[in-house]
Amino acid sequence: MSVLLTRAGVVRDDPWRFLAEDEAAADGADVVVPFARLRAEARLAERAGRLGVAIAPGDRVEEIVDKLPALSLIAVAFPGFRDGRGYSTARLLRERYRYAG
């Protein structure tokens, strides 16, 4: 069970739902989709509810630059603490692509 932490502390009612590859995005819900789905499904941003993406260490953030304005959340995954690829992803998002969400 993952816990959502913000600068303000633990968020008790985490509204975000991480969707699997084949799980439908319910209208109105706040969902985080896998990286590949964000790229493949053109209409995700059109539904009601906020949209987020989960970025795995090997995913190249350059490929979703055009979708960044539609994203309310980007979850950079660190499956193991020794895998530091997510730090490069995060820095590119903030500094190069000016993602401010």
Next chain:
Amino acid sequence: MYRYDEFDAEIVRERIEEFRAQVERRLKGEITEDQFKPLRLMNGLYLQLHAYMLRVAIPYGTLSSRQLARLARIARDFDKGYGHFTTRQNIQYNWVRLVDVVPILEALAEVEMHAIQTSGNCIRNVTADHFAAAAADEVDDPRVWSEIIRQWSTFHPEFSFLPRKFKIAVTAAETDRAAVQVHDIGLHLKKRDGKLAFTVYVGGGQGRTPFVAPAIRDDLAPEDLLSYLEAILRVYNRAGRRDNLYKSRIKILVSALGAEEFARQVEEEWRLSDRARIDLPADEEQRIRDYFAPPCFRTLKDADAGFEAARARDAAFARWVSTNVHSHRTPGYASVTISLKPVGGIPGDATAAQMEAVAALGKRYSFDEIRVSHEQNLILPHVEKADLHDLWQALKENGLATPNAGLISDIIACPGLDYCDLANARSIPIAQGISNRFADLEQQAQIGELKIKISGCINACGHHHVGHIGILGVDKHGEEFYQILLGGRGDERAKLGKITGKGLPAEAIPDAIARIVARYIALRTDESERFIDAYERLGPKPFEEALYAEIKELAA
């Protein structure tokens, strides 16, 4: 010399407090050794065969007398009375007790030293030419750039969990004494059309898959250095392999992509990067440069009558001068190699008393400055020629005047199976065996420059790939054998040694080396043709024949 600012001092202090709590939990048994491992490795603490080993960073190998004296005290109070200087210009304590580690770190912090980033998959301690700011063939002080890199890479938020460890070496002299082409990144600062420019080598290294690094740039403006390094590191951090420990160094990525494609990716990354945000402003570069202002040399004539007279009078002194004293850019001064390779000794080891002696001599004769060379010796960079004879006598009293710098007994050796958890075979006794075989210093001088480098396993910490003669220890069915390599070199014309035939047992090595040397003496044009020159002129064949001659006889 660089001095900590309050920010440096504060982060070192905070790190010690954090580690103190972690050590306490380990001592109380609240965490297992496995859980403790990643924590201690963030602080340079390894667990070796017999004990914990603490590796202390010596940035670009530069020490003040006070720092070296402190290293001596730590050796006396917390180790068995000695320390081991490494090929990365660091010092290792091989016999520390866990309960002493925090007190050691506190003692180090008092003299602006620490053990951070001496292990783990981060950017390690930056190494540089040990004759920095003294060598005549230098275009700039490489330590300025090394210090800039040190500050940039310390606790770098993006590059602290790379696919694998990362080593950067810097030289700014024509002769490369820092072996930059066998590092993950080697920086060679040169004058190009009247301006300073870095040649950037990427993807060199030794280990099980050795490479001499290709140069991906030969005209990098110094002010662009940090953004360019970031581009290289980012490409590596994202694309370097993480699935296989043995294929995770940047050399594997560079070799898989090809140097050209790798360079293209770096240039593309660099083009997109926000350079103004990363690169050091000129005033900040100047601020760091000011720390490395040259000492107040006296205005002297280059020749010193007293020195020349002592040299003429005292043959032993003259011999030491011919090998261990190096020309200095300032008239009347010289640089001195203090050999940590006494005949039959352990390469790179120094006792607490020896370190204290060198600290005092450095203060008295060398503007309070001492260097550690990657060849595991100590250096006094700025000595007046008039003081050399007194200095030599003081060194002699401390067993530190072996006249063998660059000679056959000036051997690089890794700790090997005597200490190291990774080793397959012992290195130190092999070095001692060769050193004893060539104990006659007169004979060594006649042989001339010959660099022997010994590793106790394929990881090549003893640099065997770039030894004029390299020796690699392997384990064959529980027995130690030694593979001999010929013709490697780690200088500006870096080349990997060629592996000869089958390995030899330890006891056969000194004679095997002696046969190679005898063949060289027989074939050299004259004394000015060094072993490596003769090898490059003649190829491996005559030397391999000599190496295996006796073995063939035995078989026949």
